[in-house]
Structure formats: structure tokens, C-alpha cells
Amino acid sequence: MTAPVLEVDGLSKQFTVNSGLVSRLFGNTQEVTAVRDVSFEVGRGETLALVGESGAGKSTVGNIITRVHEPSSGTVRYRGEDLHSLTGEELMEYRQSVQMVFQDPYSSLDPRYKVGSTVAEPLKIHTELSKDERQERVAELLETVNLDPAFANRFPHELSGGQLQRVSIATALSVDPDFIILDEPVSALDVSVQAQILNLLMRLQRERDLSYLFISHDLSVVKHLSDRVAVMYLGEIVERGETAGLFEAPVHPYTEGLLASVPQANPDDHRRGQRLTGEVPSPIDPPSGCPFHPRCDYATDECTEMNPALEDVFAGRDAACHNWEEVGGEAGARPDAVTVAEESPESED
Amino acid sequence: MSSEPRLSLQDLEVTYTTKHDEVTAVDGVSVDIQSDEIFGVVGESGCGKSTLANTILRLLDDNGEITGGEIRYNGRDLAEMSEKGLSRTVRGREISMVFQDPNTSLDPVYTIGQQLTETIRQHLDVSKQEARERAVQSLDDVGIPSPADRLDDYPHQFSGGMRQRVVIAIALSCNPSLLIADEPTTGLDVSIQAQILDLLKDINENRDTSVVLITHDLGVVAEICDRVGVMYAGNLVEVSPVGVIYNDPKHPYTQDLLKSIPETHDIKEELTVIKGSPPDLRSPPSGCRYHPRCSKVCSEACETGEMPRVYHEGESSVRCYIYDAAENPEYEATTNGTDEQSGEQSQQTKRGEQ
Amino acid sequence: MTTQTQKTTERNESQLRQFAANFIENKLAVVGLFLIVCVALVTVFASQIAPYSPTAQNYNAVLEGPSMAHPFGTDDLGRDIFSRVLFGYQTVMTITTSGVVVAFILGTVTGLTAGYRGGRIDQLLMRSVDVLMAFPSLILALALIAALGPSKWGVALVLGIAYTPIFARVARSEAVSLREEQFIKSLEVRGASQPRIMFRHILPNAVGPLIVTVTLQFAFGILTTATLSFLGVGVQPPDPSLGRMLTDGKDYLDTAWWFSVFPGIAIMIPVIGFNTIGDGLRDTFDPKQVNR
Numbered sequence: 005m006t007a008p009v010l011e012v013d014g015l016s017k018q019f020t021v022n023s024g025l026v027s028r029l030f031g032n033t034q035e036v037t038a039v040r041d042v043s044f045e046v047g048r049g050e051t052l053a054l055v056g057e058s059g060a061g062k063s064t065v066g067n068i069i070t071r072v073h074e075p076s077s078g079t080v081r082y083r084g085e086d087l088h089s090l091t092g093e094e095l096m097e098y099r100q101s102v103q104m105v106f107q108d109p110y111s112s113l114d115p116r117y118k119v120g121s122t123v124a125e126p127l128k129i130h131t132e133l134s135k136d137e138r139q140e141r142v143a144e145l146l147e148t149v150n151l152d153p154a155f156a157n158r159f160p161h162e163l164s165g166g167q168l169q170r171v172s173i174a175t176a177l178s179v180d181p182d183f184i185i186l187d188e189p190v191s192a193l194d195v196s197v198q199a200q201i202l203n204l205l206m207r208l209q210r211e212r213d214l215s216y217l218f219i220s221h222d223l224s225v226v227k228h229l230s231d232r233v234a235v236m237y238l239g240e241i242v243e244r245g246e247t248a249g250l251f252e253a254p255v256h257p258y259t260e261g262l263l264a265s266v267p268q269a270n271p272d273d274h275r276r277g278q279r280l281t282g283e284v285p286s287p288i289d290p291p292s293g294c295p296f297h298p299r300c301d302y303a304t305d306e307c308t309e310m311n312p313a314l315e316d317v318f319a320g321r322d323a324a325c326h327n328w329e330e331v332g333g334e335a336g337a338r339p340d341a342v343t344v345a346e347e348s349p350e351s352e353d
Numbered sequence: 354m355s356s357e358p359r360l361s362l363q364d365l366e367v368t369y370t371t372k373h374d375e376v377t378a379v380d381g382v383s384v385d386i387q388s389d390e391i392f393g394v395v396g397e398s399g400c401g402k403s404t405l406a407n408t409i410l411r412l413l414d415d416n417g418e419i420t421g422g423e424i425r426y427n428g429r430d431l432a433e434m435s436e437k438g439l440s441r442t443v444r445g446r447e448i449s450m451v452f453q454d455p456n457t458s459l460d461p462v463y464t465i466g467q468q469l470t471e472t473i474r475q476h477l478d479v480s481k482q483e484a485r486e487r488a489v490q491s492l493d494d495v496g497i498p499s500p501a502d503r504l505d506d507y508p509h510q511f512s513g514g515m516r517q518r519v520v521i522a523i524a525l526s527c528n529p530s531l532l533i534a535d536e537p538t539t540g541l542d543v544s545i546q547a548q549i550l551d552l553l554k555d556i557n558e559n560r561d562t563s564v565v566l567i568t569h570d571l572g573v574v575a576e577i578c579d580r581v582g583v584m585y586a587g588n589l590v591e592v593s594p595v596g597v598i599y600n601d602p603k604h605p606y607t608q609d610l611l612k613s614i615p616e617t618h619d620i621k622e623e624l625t626v627i628k629g630s631p632p633d634l635r636s637p638p639s640g641c642r643y644h645p646r647c648s649k650v651c652s653e654a655c656e657t658g659e660m661p662r663v664y665h666e667g668e669s670s671v672r673c674y675i676y677d678a679a680e681n682p683e684y685e686a687t688t689n690g691t692d693e694q695s696g697e698q699s700q701q702t703k704r705g706e707q
Numbered sequence: 708m709t710t711q712t713q714k715t716t717e718r719n720e721s722q723l724r725q726f727a728a729n730f731i732e733n734k735l736a737v738v739g740l741f742l743i744v745c746v747a748l749v750t751v752f753a754s755q756i757a758p759y760s761p762t763a764q765n766y767n768a769v770l771e772g773p774s775m776a777h778p779f780g781t782d783d784l785g786r787d788i789f790s791r792v793l794f795g796y797q798t799v800m801t802i803t804t805s806g807v808v809v810a811f812i813l814g815t816v817t818g819l820t821a822g823y824r825g826g827r828i829d830q831l832l833m834r835s836v837d838v839l840m841a842f843p844s845l846i847l848a849l850a851l852i853a854a855l856g857p858s859k860w861g862v863a864l865v866l867g868i869a870y871t872p873i874f875a876r877v878a879r880s881e882a883v884s885l886r887e888e889q890f891i892k893s894l895e896v897r898g899a900s901q902p903r904i905m906f907r908h909i910l911p912n913a914v915g916p917l918i919v920t921v922t923l924q925f926a927f928g929i930l931t932t933a934t935l936s937f938l939g940v941g942v943q944p945p946d947p948s949l950g951r952m953l954t955d956g957k958d959y960l961d962t963a964w965w966f967s968v969f970p971g972i973a974i975m976i977p978v979i980g981f982n983t984i985g986d987g988l989r990d991t992f993d994p995k996q997v998n999r
Contacts, residue, residue: 057542099898228615267572280544
């Protein structure tokens with residue numbers, strides 16, 4: 005892999021809950037760990053998918069990268085620069101270079117602005133283009149996302165969900181970013197429209213060598229679009245690796261269960277493997293040891309006491325599980341694994 | 354198939370009247386729901402699938418109206434029944450419904466026990482004590498651990514998945530013979546979705562309850578349905594057994610839809626897309642409503658004729674001119690599903706139009 | 708280019724027309740609008756319409772009943788009540804308009820800032836607003852007048868301060884919900900400045916509820932102005948004031964009903980007008996009615 009564009013290292017984020025006046029006066033606050041010690045890299049032209057169920061912390065990671073939230077600890081480096089040391093000019097450059105596309109196309113555009121103005125807004129903020137130049141650029145951008153440039157004069161409520169999502173993408177592209185965070189970009193769309201948007205995203209990536217951080221809970225879309233996948237559970241990355249290999253032979257019990265839970269659009273190919281039982285525990289009071297152990301069929305005493313660290317289990321695959329070798333039954337599916345040395349106990353928090 | 358269908362929709366038509374327009378959201382839908390089957394209704398947003406679900410129990414918004422057809426259930430036409438009779442004997446008793454959002458389906462100010470017993474006592478002549486026992490049984494049936502203790506809990510004390518189980522428990526508390534589930538797993542996490550789907554399947558297998566499952570997710574349908582109806586722009590364009598839908602879909606829309614999902618492609622391969630977007634039902638296209646997006650337009654009738662009638666093709670019913678020998682010269686009746694008579698009929702219709 | 712702009716204006720117009728069409732369907736609001744237009748015209752053209760000077764006394768015509776010469780009759784000093792009502796409108800409308808404008812500006816800026824910034828700034832601003840809110844606006848007005856001394860502009864300022872909390876609350880609640888909208892979030896991510904987001908994006912989207920508040924506050928403002936005058940702490944003579952005419956007239960209720968009844972009706976008309984318009988606008992702005 006080429007030098008990573010984005011490096012996330014040891015990222016953690018705690019939120020304070022119950023911050024009413026009274027509880028604050030008495031110092032009676034609760035901390036919720038939304039993200040715990042998350043690290044990953046995204047290379048140029050690469051798509052990394054963050055997957056997980058609600059409460060996994062994947063959106064919080066996205067929000068930290070876009071500086072909506074400040075991390076409690078850990079660093080985010082973009083092209084080698086620590087994101088949280090950026091100020092003024094540099095920060096504006098970063099905001100230009102890193103763009104975001106959101107889930108809900110209906111609420112991601114200001115309903116009172118015409119599509120053209122919305123697409124031109126980043127140009128107004130980041131460039132010195134004249135009004136005519138901006139209009140020209142807007143027309144080009146709309147064509148890039150396969151929309152008629154005449155759409156510039158329409159209001160968002162006149163557009164369908166798919167068209168709105170195209171406008172969102174055009175807005176993100178307006179300032180020639182290198183990196184786009186896609187937060188569930190197709191989950192609000194119908195199947196037939198979803199395919200159009202996925203094709204568009206793939207084409208843009210090829211043409212512009214874009215890097216994507218793809219946040220999603222839809223595993224079939226993730227499988228299709230991403231090069232590498234990081235699976236999150238209760239704020240931690242539990243498994244990370246190349247997409248095809250990970251979907252073929254997951255080594256973390258959670259990944260295995262998650263994949264087994266996905267309904268397959270093929271009645272002859274029903275889900276295999278161990279499905280997930282129970283529900284995601286509350287992040288306010290997470291389980292001891294490995295956060296997944298109460299739902300895990302492979303759990304041993306060790307798991308209730310010690311949270312396994314994310315480690316290289318074999319080439320190109322990391323997993324945080326004491327018993328990963330047991331997962332998936334036959335070990336033939338994966339390359340000869342180097343037996344991992346004893347898990348180094350890692351102090352969390 | 355010899356037994357009487359549990360629910361039979363005949364030529365059902367539902368129209369919404371807004372200030373400026375009339376929208377026919379469900380147009381000429383005919384289908385039989387057999388006893389003991391899970392029947393899936395799939396389609397994209399705005400295709401009328403939720404309207405169809407709401408129509409069966411006549412839960413339409415004020416501006417919606419059944420403008421034609423019948424809803425035959427147990428020898429009665431629900432479309433003609435009085436509102437009072439419907440509430441007393443059918444809704445919640447014989448046919449019950451589960452909605453998408455479990456958070457708004459439960460009243461936050463009552464315990465789930467109160468909500469369960471309310472439904473039970475409304476429909477069954479039982480004492481408070483019996484109702485409570487029944488409630489516990491219902492919760493147990495849907496897999497809520499230690500149900501007797503949880504009866505006095507409020508909805509907010511349950512997680513999203515558990516809440517949906519409670520909603521299903523309420524729906525099942527009077528042993529309905531038909532359960533309509535409108536997107537019951539949308540918005541739930543996949544692991545919870547799998548559990549709820551298993552539950553629905555379990556209910557269908559272990560009780561005398563048919564299930565109508567409304568969903569946009571082709572995976573969900575493949576998972577638990579026996580037969581599937583595909584809706585497009587208010588029309589039920591195909592009804593087939595689930596195996597046929599996925600292995601040998603009959604209607605071009607079904608074919609195109611399946612081709613557009615990532616599962617049928619290699620990783621990073623360009624997806625096959627359906628051109629355009631679903632039509633605005635305020636001014637639906639002429640002819641077959643799918644023809645502007647169809648890759649298999651086969652005759653002039655597709656563009657200018659009526660919406661095609663239902664053709665029987667093997668175990669499937671399809672509304673597409675491809676299966677009309679008169680309109681599609683290339684059509685060869687591979688199965689003897691289409692008989693002489695139907696060909697004649699359609700010719701007559703055609704002549705009638707001209 | 709030109710065709711593009713043309714199309715744009717057309718579309719804007721058609722949106723406006725749609726809005727107007729929805730508004731017109733509310734018959735009561737249309738009546739209200741008609742009343743307000745009448746009051747506005749009368750206010751602007753008071754000096755042209757009024758047959759007499761509002762301060763001209765005529766001792767030959769003291770407490771005369773309505774007649775062709777004096778449609779609303781005359782008061783205890785022989786002044787033409789019709790003319791005084793017209794000029795009274797001018798006074799009350801000037802005061803109310805200034806007051807509501809002040810409150811709108813102060814309140815909206817406070818509310819938008821509090822709602823959008825959140826956190827400590829929100830706490831600080833809204834607690835101050837709560838303090839103002841804790842006093843009934845009339846009592847607050849009386850206290851402020853006592854401090855400022857009674858005058859026309861004093862009353863306007865008092866109204867401005869007293870109504871600021873209402874605008875602040877409306878603006879804040881809109882800002883709080885809009886802040887969570889993805890388009891606001893995406894603007895932040897794209898590096899738009901805070902004032903830009905607040906005044907170019909949040910304000911236009913909050914304008915509906917704010918306009919409704921403006922019309923309703925107009926109704927209250929007219930009432931409060933009249934009340935203050937009635938209590939003798941508002942507009943000072945010789946400026947004609949509807950509230951003061953009520954006070955003066957109440958002593959003659961059994962002999963000269965017109966003295967207080969006509970000013971009373973005069974106060975009622977714009978109050979009813981603004982209230983019905985406010986309700987009508989609220990219904991029209993209601994997102995449930997927006998066609999999608």
C-alpha cells in the first residue's frame with residue numbers, strides 16, 4: 005500500500021451523559037465510551053469500510069475525522085499532519101480536502117436554497133471564483149453526477165431521493181477533495197436507485213483516485229464497494245482485513261455472527277454459521293473483559309476478565325479475540341496462521 | 354392450494370384525494386393469501402405496498418378511499434363491513450398488524466401488561482386474571498425472558514428489538530389467523546432483524562397464522578417467505594413462489610430489480626441499473642406502468658395499451674405483455690399456463706380499445 | 708443566462724403563489740388581512756383622512772353624539788373622536804412596530820446564538836431570557852416605564868425588551884432542531900463560518916414561526932400600548948392615544964357611550980386582525996401542508 009492518506013491512531017471518545025445541572029453540581033456524571041482505542045489507515049484511492057450495528061461508534065469516528073467532535077485521546081493524521089493541530093488556513097485546506105456525504109438525502113440540503121446555490125456554497129467558502137465561473141463549475145459538477153445542469157435552478161423538494169443524493173455528492177466534489185467520508189450514503193435509497201449511486205461512487209473513485217471512508221451497516225453494499233473492512237463492536241474494532249477474505253472467513257465471532265445474520269437474496273442459500281443471539285449491551289455499563297463475551301459462543305473464562313487486544317492474526321488480518329482460531333470451524337479457509345504469542349494485557353481507559 | 358384462501362383481494366383499488374390531485378396508489382390488485390403461508394410483498398418506496406397493507410384492515414388516512422374491488426375474508430367483504438363491526442370482530446382479533454416503528458407502536462404511559470390485557474379483554478370474554486395469564490403466555494411465545502416479571506415494565510425499559518417482540522406479542526395475543534407485518538425489521542440492526550424474522554417464521558409454522566410481510570428488502574423476502582408479490586407503481590406485477598422469484602423471475606421489473614443488487618455481482622463490478630426512477634403516480638405512464646424503464650418492451654401495447662392483465666405462467670401470475678401470445682410474437686407458451694382462451698380475451702380487449 | 712434568471716424568478720413566484728393560495732383558503736385569516744390593510748392605510752393617511760385636527764378643541768360641540776359632522780361623536784373637550792382615533796392609530800402603530808422590530812432583532816439574535824452554539828452560551832443567554840420571562844410583561848413594562856419616564860419611545864423600548872424573550876425562545880427552539888439537520892452539519896464540515904450558518908441558513912429556515920410570532924406580538928403590543936395609556940403611564944397628552952381615550956371616556960359611559968366605545972372598537976380591530984393572520988400563517992407554514 006502507498007503512504008496512507010489518513011491515519012487514525014488510538015482514537016477514543018468519551019461522552020458525558022446525565023449532564024443536568026444538579027448532577028453536575030454534585031459531580032455525579034457518567035461517562036460513556038463511544039469509541040475506544042480505534043486505529044486504522046486509509047490509503048490513496050482506497051475504500052475502507054467501517055461496519056457495525058447501532059452503537060458501535062462508527063459514526064462517532066466519522067464525526068471526529070470531520071472535527072465535529074474532539075477526540076478524548078488519540079490522534080488523527082491527514083497526510084502526516086495531526087488534524088487537531090490544524091488552525092486557520094490549514095484547517096480550511098483540510099475542510100476542502102475532506103468532504104462528507106450523509107445518509108438522509110432529504111435533510112442534507114437546505115430546503116430554502118436552490119440546488120445550484122447548495123453546490124456552489126463550498127466554492128464560495130473556499131475559492132475566489134466569480135459568480136459566472138461558479139455557475140459554470142456547478143453545471144460541470146451536475147453533469148459529473150449524471151444530472152441535467154438545469155437542475156441547478158430547482159429546489160430540493162422537487163427532486164427525488166436519488167437525485168438529491170447526487171446533488172450531495174456533487175457538492176462534496178465541488179472543491180476537488182481527496183477524501184470523502186460516506187456515512188450510510190445509500191441506506192435511505194431504494195434498491196434500483198441504490199445501484200445507480202453505488203456505480204457513481206465507484207466511477208468517481210476510479211476517475212479521481214479518491215479515498216473513501218465508508219460507514220455502513222449494510223454488509224452487502226460494504227462487500228461490494230470496499231477494499232478493506234473494519235468491524236466495530238461497542239466502540240472497538242474487533243476485526244480488520246481485506247474485504248473478500250474477511251467475508252469469506254471471518255475470525256472474530258462477532259463478524260461471523262453478523263455475516264450469518266444478513267439475509268441473503270437467494271432462498272437456496274440460507275444463512276450459515278452461528279447467528280447472533282441477544283442484543284448489544286448498553287455502552288453505559290459495558291460487560292467486563294471482552295465486550296462481546298456475553299453473546300459469544302466461544303467465550304471462555306479468560307474472555308470475561310481480559311479484553312483481547314487487536315492483533316495481527318495472520319497476514320492482512322487483525323482480530324481482537326482470545327479464541328479466534330476456534331471461529332468458523334474448519335481452519336482450512338485461512339492461510340496457515342502464525343500462532344500468536346500470548347496476548348499482551350492491555351490497559352484500557 | 355385446494356383449500357379456500359384465507360384472504361382474497363379482488364381487483365382492489367385505493368385512491369388518495371389531495372387538494373390538487375387524485376392518486377391511485379393501489380390499482381387492480383388481486384391476490385389470494387393461503388392459510389399457513391408467509392406471503393411477501395416487495396417493492397420500492399411509493400409503490401403502494403404499505404397502502405395495500407393498511408387497506409386490508411381499512412386503516413387508510415382520511416384522504417384515502419377504497420374505490421373498487423373486494424377484500425374477501427372468511428366469507429365477508431371487509432371493504433363493505435361497518436367500521437364498528439371491523440373493530441369488534443376483525444381488527445386485532447382475526448387479523449392483526451405490526452408496524453415498522455416499535456417505538457411509536459406502544460403507548461409510553463402504560464405498562465406492556467396493561468397494553469396486552471387491554472387488547473385481550475377487548476376481544477375475548479375473559480377475566481382480568483385470565484387475561485394476565487394469557488399476556489404472560491404471549492410474551493413467552495415471542496421469546497421475552499421471564500415474561501411474568503416484565504409484564505409491569507414500561508416500553509422504555511425494553512430495547513428496540515424487545516419492543517418489536519412486545520408489539521408482535523400484542524398482535525398475537527388473540528390468536529389471529531392473519532398477521533400483517535409492515536416493514537417489521539426496518540430500522541433494526543441485522544442481528545435483531547434475523548431474530549425477529551426467525552420469530553415470524555416460527556409463529557407461522559407453529560400456529561394457524563398466515564403472515565403477510567411487507568418489505569423493501571429482497572434478502573428478507575428470500576429468507577422467510579413462501580410466495581412473493583412484487584409491486585410496482587400501484588400494480589401487483591408478479592406473484593410467484595419464492596424460488597421462482599429468485600431463480601427464474603417472470604416480470605422484467607423483478608428481473609431488473611434482482612440484477613441491481615450487489616449480491617448478484619462480483620466485488621467492485623459495475624452494478625446493472627434500472628434506468629430512470631419510479632413514476633409519479635399523479636400522472637402515471639400510459640400502457641404498462643413499467644414500460645419507460647423496461648428493458649424488454651415487446652409490443653406497442655406496452656406503451657399505449659392498458660396495463661396488462663394477469664397472465665398465468667407456471668405457478669406465477671404476471672402482468673406483462675411478454676406472456677401474451679397475441680401481443681408478443683416471440684412468445685411461446687413454454688408451459689401450458691396460458692391457454693387459448695386468455696389469448697382471445699386479450700385480443701378482444703385490444704379490439705375494444707380501438 | 709437571462710432565460711435562467713427568468714426561470715428562477717418564475718419559480719420563486721410560483722412558490723409564493725402557492726403559499727398565497729394556501730393562505731387565501733383560510734377565510735378568517737383573509738378577513739384579518741383585510742382589517743390590517745385598512746388599519747395600515749388609515750394610519751398612513753391619517754392626516755389626509757381626518758376631518759379635524761386631533762387636538763382642535765371645539766367648546767360648541769362638547770360630547771356630541773355621532774353625526775355627519777362627527778362620525779364618532781366628540782369628547783369632553785369637543786375634539787372629533789374619529790380624527791383622534793385615526794391619529795391614535797398612528798401613535799399606537801408606530802410604538803408597536805418599533806417595539807416588535809426591536810424585540811425581533813434582539814430576540815432572534817439571542818435565540819439563534821443560544822440555540823446554535825449550545826453549551827454555556829446557551830445556558831447564559833437563556834437563563835437571562837428566563838429572568839425577563841419570569842415577570843409578566845405588563846408588570847415589567849410598568850417597572851421599566853417607572854424607571855425611564857413615560858414617553859412614546861419609552862413605551863416602544865419597553866415593548867422591545869418585554870417581547871425579546873418570546874422571540875428568543877422561538878428562534879432558539881428552531882435553531883436547536885435545525886442544528887441537528889444534516890445540511891447544517893455538512894456546512895460545518897465544509898468550513899462555513901458560524902455567522903454564515905446562523906444567518907444565511909438557520910434564520911431563513913426559521914422564518915415561518917418567527918413571522919407568526921411577529922403577527923401575534925403585534926396584537927399583544929397594541930393591547931399593551933393601549934393598556935399602559937389607559938393606566939396613564941404610556942403616551943402623554945396631547946398625543947392622541949386610544950388607551951387614554953378609553954380612560955377619559957369611562958366617566959361618561961352612561962351619558963356619552965361613543966366616547967369610549969369607538970376607541971374600544973378601534974383597538975379591537977387590529978388585535979383581531981393580527982391574531983387571525985397569525986393563526987392563518989401558522990397553518991400555512993405548517994410543514995404538514997407543504998406539498999411534496
